[in-house]
Amino acid sequence: MADITADELARRLEALRESMRREKLDGLILASEANVRYVSGFSGSESVLLVGARSLVLLTDFRYVEEAENTCPHALVRLHKKGLMRTVAAEARRRRMKRVGFPAGRLTVLQADQLRQGLGARRLKRSSGLVERLRLRKSPAEVAAIRNCLVIAQKAYRSVWRRLRPGMTESEAAAELEYQMRRRLGASGPAFETIVAFDAHASEPHAKPGRKRLRASSIVLVDWGARAGFYNCDLTRTKPIGRIPRKFAKIRDIVLEAQKRAIEAIRPGVRLRDVDAAARSFIASQGYGKRFGHGLGHGVGLEIHEGPYVGARGRGRLEPGMVVTVEPGIYLPGEFGVRIEDMALVTDDGAEVLSNLPRL
C-alpha cells in the first residue's frame, strides 16, 4: 500500500486515545472500513477494531487473519466465529471496559442490539466522528499517496482523450479510462464509477455512462479518479471535441473563474461555507445561481467522499493538511453541463493545487 509506516500508525493511535480520554471513553468500537484501516493498517473488510487505553484488538474472520497479522503492526488479531458484535462485546467485557463508544451512524439497529445484549446498555455510549476528525488533516505520507493517484488519473485521461473518436459510446470511453488506470498505470481500480457524459447528458450531475455516442463536435464531461494504495483522487474535466459552441465557451469561462476564486479563498482559518460562497456568488452574479445545485467540494483520502464538506451548509473552517476538491458546475438541462474539478491541499498560508491537468 501507500506505505503508511508503523510509526505513523502509532501516532494515529495515540491521537485517537487522546480523543478518547477527552470523551472519557476507555473503549471505542470502530466498524467502517476506512476508520479501521486508518487506525490499524488493516486492508480487509467486514472487520471491527476495539481500541482500549492500552489495547488494540482487530476482530476478523478466517479470510483475513493472515492478512491482518501481516498488515497491523500494533493490533492483536482475533478470529470471530459467532458474529462480530457478540465477539467484540465479549472482548470489551473481558477487558473490563466501562465506557465504550460505538458508531451510531454506522452500526445498524440490530448490531447495536447485539452489542447491548453482550455488554449492557449502560456501558455503551454513542460516539461518532472521533476518527473522522483525525482523518481531516492529511500527513505528508497521505498527501504523497493522493499525489500518486492524481498522476495515474491524469495520465489515463490524456491517453483516453487521444483515443476518442466519433461513434464511441460514453460507456466505452469510461471502460477505456478505467482500463488505462488499472492495467497500464498501476491503480488498484477506479476511485468510483467513472462518469463520462456527452452533450445534453452532461447536464445531469451524476450521469451514468451509457450508449450515447460521440459526435464530430461534442461536449465531453469526464468525472473520474484513481484508487491506489488505499487512497483516492477525484477530478472532472469538461472539454469540447471539434467545434467549440459559443455558449459552451461562455459557461466554461464562468465555471473556470468561479473555481479560481474559490481556490484563492482557500487558507487555514477560512470558513468552509465562505470557500463555497466565493464560487457560488460569482456564478450567481452571472445569472446561473440556480444551475449550480451541489456543494463546491469535499475531502478526499481513504474515502472518495469524506470530511470536510465544502458547501453552503459546511460547518467549521479550513485547517492545514486538509485535501479538498473544488468543483463548481453549471448544468443547463437539455443543453449541456460544465463541471471543472481539481484537488487542493490547504497549506500553512494558502492552497496548493495538487492536480495539474490543463483545464482547457
Add this chain to the structure above:
Amino acid sequence: MADITADELARRLEALRESMRREKLDGLILASEANVRYVSGFSGSESVLLVGARSLVLLTDFRYVEEAENTCPHALVRLHKKGLMRTVAAEARRRRMKRVGFPAGRLTVLQADQLRQGLGARRLKRSSGLVERLRLRKSPAEVAAIRNCLVIAQKAYRSVWRRLRPGMTESEAAAELEYQMRRRLGASGPAFETIVAFDAHASEPHAKPGRKRLRASSIVLVDWGARAGFYNCDLTRTKPIGRIPRKFAKIRDIVLEAQKRAIEAIRPGVRLRDVDAAARSFIASQGYGKRFGHGLGHGVGLEIHEGPYVGARGRGRLEPGMVVTVEPGIYLPGEFGVRIEDMALVTDDGAEVLSNLPRL
C-alpha cells in the same frame, strides 16, 4: 435494464402487500438499493421506498428525480430535501399509517432515531426480510437476466485465458477480464472485485490481485462475475498453465467430485445444510475437511451475495426458482488453493446448472 416489466413489478408489489398483511403492517420502509429496486424498478441509490396498502412512494433527491419518474411505473416520486428519514416519517404520518415496518438490519441507530422522532416509537415495528424472502425465488425474467450475465462472464474468461502470458501480473489479468466484460461484451461492470490469484496466493480465499507474476507453469484461480441489467453472476475456475503438478490434480479432482455431489443433492425440499454437507463430507473423507473454511454457496440476483445461504448453518430448504452458487474449495497455505464455482437454478425436480464453462 434486464427488462423487468411493469406487470412483473405489479406482481412483486402485490406479493409484498400480502406479506405486510400477514405481519399486520400498513406501512413498510425499504432502504436497501436492491430491495427498493426489486419493488419499484428504481435504478438509483440513496433513496427510500414507503410501501402502503394502496400507496407506493419513492423518496429521492434532485439527482434522481427524473430517472425515478422514468423507471418506476407504480410509484409516486417525491423529492426529499431535509433528510430521508425525516421525509419518510412525515409521509407515513400524513398517510395515517399505524404500524410501519422498518429494516432494523439496514438502518443505522441514528437513522432509526430520526424515524422515531418523526413518527413516534409506537408506530414503528422492526421488520426485516420481507422483500428478501420474495427475492429468493427468481422469475423467468430474472433467470434470463442472470443467464445473460453468465454468457458475458464466460466469454470474457475464455478471451483472457488465451491472452495469459508468463510475466503478466494478477492485477493485469483482472483488469483485462473486467475490460473485456465491459468494453467488448456489454456488462455494466464486474459484479464484484475480480479475484485473480496465482500459485500460493490462491490459498487465500479472498486474495486481492496484486503484482505477483505468472510463471511458465502456474496455478491460476479466477473468481469473477459480470453485472448486466442490475443482475449478477459469480463463477470461479482454478486451472494450471504449463505443467500440471500432481498434487494440484489430486486436490482439483476432490473439489470437482465434491461439487458434483452437491449439485446432485439439489432439488426442492432439501435442507440447505444438507447440500453443503454433500460436498463437505466428501472433502472431509479425503482428509481436507479443515481446508474448506467457508460455506458451499449463496444466492445471486440483484445482489452478488443474497439468500439463501448454503452452508453448515444454513436454515431452511431449497425451493424452485432459487439460484445458488456451488463453490467448494480446498486451501493449502503456502502451496495453492482450488475453488470451483458454478451457478445452479433449482427446478421443479432437481437442478439446472446455468453456467457451462469447462471446469478443466
